[in-house]
Each structure stands twice: as structure tokens, then as C-alpha cells.
Amino acid sequence: MLFKSKSVPRVYRIFFDRNYAIKISGSAVAASQKLGNLPLLKVPPPRILKEHLDDYVIGQDIGKKVLSVAVYNHYLRINDKHRKLQLQRKREMLNREQEQKKDDENEPIVASSSESQAGLKNLQSQFEFDLSKVDEDLELSKSNVLIVGPSGTGKTLLATTLAKVLDVPIAITDCTQMTQAGYIGEDVQVCIERLLINADYDVAKAERGIIVLDEIDKLAKPAASIGTKDVSGEGVQQSLLKILEGHKVELTVKRPVKISKDNNNNQATSKKDESFTVDTSNILFMIMGAFIGLDKHVKARITKLQDNSKSSGKSSEIDNSQNLRFSNKVEEIELQNGKKTCALNLVTPSDLVTFGLIPELIGRVPIITALEPLQKDDLYHILRKPKNALLDQYEYIFQQFGVRLAITRNGLDHIARLALAEGTGARGLRGIMERLLLNINYQCPESGVSYVLINEKTVESLQQTKYSLATNVDAKYYSEEQKDKFLHDVYTEDELLGVQLKKELAGNAISEKSY
Known part of the structure; x- marks a missing residue:
């Protein structure tokens, strides 16, 4: 409490008051951090954000631009809100100082202090300057994002990459597991709980994070089900409205408090229930889904608008969309x-x-963007180009047991064609690579094999059978003594890869010799 008693000399009262003000200021900062008022987050401009996305996601230029701008504006809104809170605190502090000045007018010691008067004047001018740059009556609206696109086009990867670049927590929740309150399943608040856990139970960090609601299209309620009980459809959509718009949500989470070991040396974690209040107004929600069949609806609408004679008819278009609903091919519109x-x-x-x-x-x-189906060239570049590329991953795996894996460009191109035929996007590439390398991975460890070459003929041997792609392939194996033959065969199949491997193996030989 502030010292107002006249029995305390004024000089000492000033000292105590200022010390108390410092403590008040510190506790206010701590409280504000719990409410999500961390220091301003430095967000790269949209073009820099897109460059980061380009390092991990192939293609989808329009989608990456939309997301870069949306994320940049979202965090500008958070920073603007933070600045206004800071201005409000400055106004309150300035008002207290002015009231204190009135109380001190009859105090000769304080009234004659030019230092305190100069400080107050400096504080006033600084506040007026900050106020001139901010429109306190203008409140920026919250903008969440809806991403539409076939499976395997990079929807989740875009979200996780942005969270990594911005260094903010992210939580991905599958909407198919959500049910209305009172039914067996996950409540809609589970997405906030997961974000809080990923933020190490720091409410401030969680309130600046990203929540991904995946498979939102599975909550769509078809017209045929009207009048039936809808446990995980429209009811869940209704439950999501408040947290999407921005409300304070109270959660009770079991938080780990102590880690110990039992008599069998097994790790045991003690948990206790802890309550948190999370404001979702600053959380960026990314809603995404494949929306299978939506392209047929769009094509029917556009075709009807373009067809002046209306000869196609609405009913026939809708019937056709139902027949093609589960097709992997996404419709194009001229x-x-x-x-x-x-x-x-x-x-x-x-x-x-x-x-x-x-x-x-x-x-x-309000922000809706679509990711286009991946083409063969996109799938080919996904194998080689991005950071953490699939080819780099498998080459690293083989390096662990002393084998240099080499796949020619024609071989990679054939893998991309197979993935395109499967229609499962980038995820299909990993499945094909696993089947292609299964026997090779089985044979090579501790077998004396030092080099493996996979060319287009090897990939072609992965023939499609009645049930699935076969796992027996005709790869070429080389021992350490056959290194020159390996380089010759690679150079014959792929000149650029041959030059790269020659430099790489020559560099390895020099380093081993020096060692």
C-alpha cells in the first residue's frame, strides 16, 4: 500500500512509493504475460515467409502466397493489440503521476524537484507520440483460414512449416474424432488442450499459436441425413463457432508435476489437475480438408452459368457429381x-x-484458398528438391549401414509417374519408395555390398500385379572393389549424377586417407 500518512517524512514516502511502484510494475508484467501479452512477435514479410515455404513445399504458389499474407496480417493484428494494451498501461501510469503531482503541490521538497517535472513532461510527450501512431477505436477483425485440396498436396506441411518459421506452438486435431458434448469421443476443446500442452502449459505462448482442424469436410452434413441424429456433424460445427470467433475457454488439464521411478526402475509421472483460461481470439485457426466431390459441385455451377441454353440441366449435373464423388481426379474448368x-x-x-x-x-x-493436385513434375521435384527430401532421407538410411544408394534421374521420373497414377499425392511417393527399396534394404546390411544403383529399368521391374506393386526389383549391387564399375554404370545412365558421385567418392577417399 502507498504511504499517505503525514507522520512519515515526505522524502522517505517518495522512496517507498517508488519502490512499491516498481513491484507493482513487475507483477503487472507477469500477469499480462499470463494473459498472452508477450513482447511483440517479429514476423518476416510475406515474401520472406513464402521463400521459407518454398524450401519445404513444392508448387502451390498461390496457396503459399495466400497463407503468407494471412499469417503476416494475423500477427500484425496481435502486435497492434499488444501496443494498445501497452498504451493503456502508460495512460494509467500517467494519470497516477498527475494525481500524485496534485497531492505534492503543497510539498516544498517535491514541488521544487525539476527532475521529477522533466520526467513527467518527457513521459507525456512520449505517450502523445505513441498515441498519434495508433487508432485506439479501430479493432482489427480475426481472420482464420480454410485450405481446400486433395490428400497429399501439402496442407498439413504448410501449417507445420509456418509454425516452425515463426517459432510458435501448433496443435493438429482430426475433426473425425470430435463429437458433441455428452457423447463418447473428443470434445471440441481438445484442440486447445493439445495446443496448451505443446506450449509447455504456457498460456501466453498458446494464445499466439496455431490450431489445425484437419478433415473438416468429414463434419459436413449431407442433405439425406436431415432429421437424423448427427453426433459428429453439424453439432460439432456449432460447437466450434465460439472458439473460432474468439472466446475465453476454461480448461482443466492433468499437468505432470513429478517424475520418479518405481521398484522395477520404471518411470512414473505424477499428474495433478490444473485449471487454465485460454483466450482463443489471438489463436490462428487453419481449417483444412480434401472435400472430395466439391470440385464436381463447382463445375456444375460454373457450367450452368456458362451454358446460356441451360440444356445440361441442374439435376443431371448433380447426379453426375454423386457418381464421380470418390474419384481421385479433380475436375478442371475451361x-x-x-x-x-x-x-x-x-x-x-x-x-x-x-x-x-x-x-x-x-x-x-473469411480466407479460403485451394491447393491444386500435384503433377508429375511436382512429384519428381518433391523426391529431390526440398529440405528433408525423400531421396535424401533414404540415402541417409543406407549410409548408416555403409551403402551408397544412387537413383538416376530417369528412375526418379518413373517413380513420379507411378505416384501420379496412384493418385495419392506426395504420400504415395513414400509408399512406392518403400516397396522399391524393401528387398534392397533387406539384402544390403553386413553383406559386403557398398554401392547400389537404381535406374529406370529397375523401377520398371516394380511391375503392377493384380493386387499391388511387386517388391522384387532388379537393382545393381557393387562391392568396394567394384567402385570404378559403379561409377562407370552411373555415368552411363546419368551423366550429372556420375560427375557428382565421382567428386563425392574422391572427397571421401581423401578424408579417409588423411584420417
Whole structure:
């Protein structure tokens, strides 16, 4: 409490008051951090964010631009909100100082202090300067993002990469596991709980994180189910509305408090229930889904608009979309200028309502972007180009047991063609690589094999059978003594790869010799 008693000399009262003010200031900062008011987050401009995404995600230029701008503006909004809170604190402190000055007018010691008067004047000018740059009455709206795209096009990878670049926590929740309150399954608040856990139970960090709601299209309620009980559809959409818009949510989470070991040396973790209040107004929600069949709805709508005679008819188009609903191929639409585009690029909120999402949910997600199906060239570059590329991963695995794996460019191109035929996007590449390398990985460790060459003929031997791709392939194996033959065969198949391997193996020989 502040010293107001006249029995205490004024000089000492000033000293005590200032010390108390310092303590008040420190506790206020701690409290504000619990409410999510961390220091301003430095966010790279959108073009730099996109460059980071380019390092990990192949293609999808439009989607990456939309997400870069959306994320940049979202954190600008958070920083603007933070600055206004800081201004509010400065105003309160300035008001206290002015009130204190009035009380001190009859105090000769303080009234004659030019230092305190200069400090107060400096504080006033600084506050007026900061106030001139901020519109206190203007409040920026929250903008969540909806990402539409086929499976394997990079939706989740984009979100996790952005969280890594910004160094903010992220939580990914599958909407198919959510049910209405009172039913067996996960409550909608589980996404906030996971974000809080990933933020090490720091509410401030969690309130600046990213929540991904995956498979949101599985919550769509088809028209045929109207009037039936909908445990994990429209009811869950209704439950998501408040947290998407931004409300304070109270959670009770079991938090680890002590780690110990039992008599059998097994690790045991003690947990206790702890309550948290998380404000979702600063959390960026990324809603995503494959929306299988949505492209057929869009094409039917566009075709009807373009067809002046209306000869195609609405009913026939809808029947056709139902028949093609589970096709992997995404429809293309020819525009009036003759160019073709993916139908998902023309998705509107009305299309999403037709698909089965409620208008209230769509209204809380103003930014909608689509990821296009990956083409063969995209799949080829995914194997080689990005950081953490698939080819680099498998080469590293083989290095662990002393084998240099080499796959020619023609071989990689054939792998991309197989993945494109499967229609499962980038995820299909890993499945093909696993089947291609299964027997090779089985044979090589501790067998005397030092080099393995996979070319286009090897990949072609991965023939499609009645049930699945076969696992027996005709790879070429070389011992350490056959290094020159290995280099010759690689150079014959792929000149650039041969030059690269020659330099690499020559460098390894020099380093081993010097060692």
C-alpha cells in the first residue's frame, strides 16, 4: 500500500512509493504475460515467409502466397493489440503521476524537484507520440483460414512449416474424432488442450499459436441425413463457432508435476489437475480438408452459368457429381479466355454450404484458398528438391549401414509417374519408395555390398500385379572393389549424377586417407 500518512517524512514516502511502484510494475508484467501479452512477435514479410515455404513445399504458389499474407496480417493484428494494451498501461501510469503531482503541490521538497517535472513532461510527450501512431477505436477483425485440396498436396506441411518459421506452438486435431458434448469421443476443446500442452502449459505462448482442424469436410452434413441424429456433424460445427470467433475457454488439464521411478526402475509421472483460461481470439485457426466431390459441385455451377441454353440441366449435373464423388481426379474448368484451371480454385462460400458446412462456420473463416493436385513434375521435384527430401532421407538410411544408394534421374521420373497414377499425392511417393527399396534394404546390411544403383529399368521391374506393386526389383549391387564399375554404370545412365558421385567418392577417399 502507498504511504499517505503525514507522520512519515515526505522524502522517505517518495522512496517507498517508488519502490512499491516498481513491484507493482513487475507483477503487472507477469500477469499480462499470463494473459498472452508477450513482447511483440517479429514476423518476416510475406515474401520472406513464402521463400521459407518454398524450401519445404513444392508448387502451390498461390496457396503459399495466400497463407503468407494471412499469417503476416494475423500477427500484425496481435502486435497492434499488444501496443494498445501497452498504451493503456502508460495512460494509467500517467494519470497516477498527475494525481500524485496534485497531492505534492503543497510539498516544498517535491514541488521544487525539476527532475521529477522533466520526467513527467518527457513521459507525456512520449505517450502523445505513441498515441498519434495508433487508432485506439479501430479493432482489427480475426481472420482464420480454410485450405481446400486433395490428400497429399501439402496442407498439413504448410501449417507445420509456418509454425516452425515463426517459432510458435501448433496443435493438429482430426475433426473425425470430435463429437458433441455428452457423447463418447473428443470434445471440441481438445484442440486447445493439445495446443496448451505443446506450449509447455504456457498460456501466453498458446494464445499466439496455431490450431489445425484437419478433415473438416468429414463434419459436413449431407442433405439425406436431415432429421437424423448427427453426433459428429453439424453439432460439432456449432460447437466450434465460439472458439473460432474468439472466446475465453476454461480448461482443466492433468499437468505432470513429478517424475520418479518405481521398484522395477520404471518411470512414473505424477499428474495433478490444473485449471487454465485460454483466450482463443489471438489463436490462428487453419481449417483444412480434401472435400472430395466439391470440385464436381463447382463445375456444375460454373457450367450452368456458362451454358446460356441451360440444356445440361441442374439435376443431371448433380447426379453426375454423386457418381464421380470418390474419384481421385479433380475436375478442371475451361474459362472464357480459353485457359483451364482447377475447379477448387473457384470455390465460393455457397459451394461449401452446398457441400454441408453451416453458414455460421464459413462466416468465421473469411480466407479460403485451394491447393491444386500435384503433377508429375511436382512429384519428381518433391523426391529431390526440398529440405528433408525423400531421396535424401533414404540415402541417409543406407549410409548408416555403409551403402551408397544412387537413383538416376530417369528412375526418379518413373517413380513420379507411378505416384501420379496412384493418385495419392506426395504420400504415395513414400509408399512406392518403400516397396522399391524393401528387398534392397533387406539384402544390403553386413553383406559386403557398398554401392547400389537404381535406374529406370529397375523401377520398371516394380511391375503392377493384380493386387499391388511387386517388391522384387532388379537393382545393381557393387562391392568396394567394384567402385570404378559403379561409377562407370552411373555415368552411363546419368551423366550429372556420375560427375557428382565421382567428386563425392574422391572427397571421401581423401578424408579417409588423411584420417
